[in-house]
Amino acid sequence: MSEICKKCGLDKSICVCDIVAKEEEKIRVSHDKKRYGKHITLISGISKDIDIKDILKQLKTKMACGGTIKDNVIELQGDHRRRIKEILVRLGFPEENIEVI
Ligand SMILES: [Zn+2]
Numbered sequence: 152m153s154e155i156c157k158k159c160g161l162d163k164s165i166c167v168c169d170i171v172a173k174e175e176e177k178i179r180v181s182h183d184k185k186r187y188g189k190h191i192t193l194i195s196g197i198s199k200d201i202d203i204k205d206i207l208k209q210l211k212t213k214m215a216c217g218g219t220i221k222d223n224v225i226e227l228q229g230d231h232r233r234r235i236k237e238i239l240v241r242l243g244f245p246e247e248n249i250e251v252i
Pocket residue numbers: 156157158159160161166167168169
């Protein structure tokens with residue numbers, strides 16, 4: 152069964168809304184240290200047009216770590232700044248739009 156995109160009305164298989172949304176992204180990756188010295192990686196700037204839960208699921212699988220979403224910001228357990236860019240690129244985000252702080 153085919154699905155229709157709510158945004159453009161085209162069949163999901165030919166709709167490019169997701170790709171367009173990813174190209175417009177300015178993703179910011181930052182890092183924080185919580186109490187007890189726990190590191191977390193924060194990914195913000197993901198547009199509401201993108202299925203952020205799916206992105207989180209894929210990141211958790213690829214990084215083999217825990218994570219959650221708070222106010223449209225992905226919070227991953229651990230410091231993943233070195234690998235995260237490569238993985239976000241593989242998920243379809245343009246490299247030049249990803250800023251690792
Ligand atoms: Zn669409």
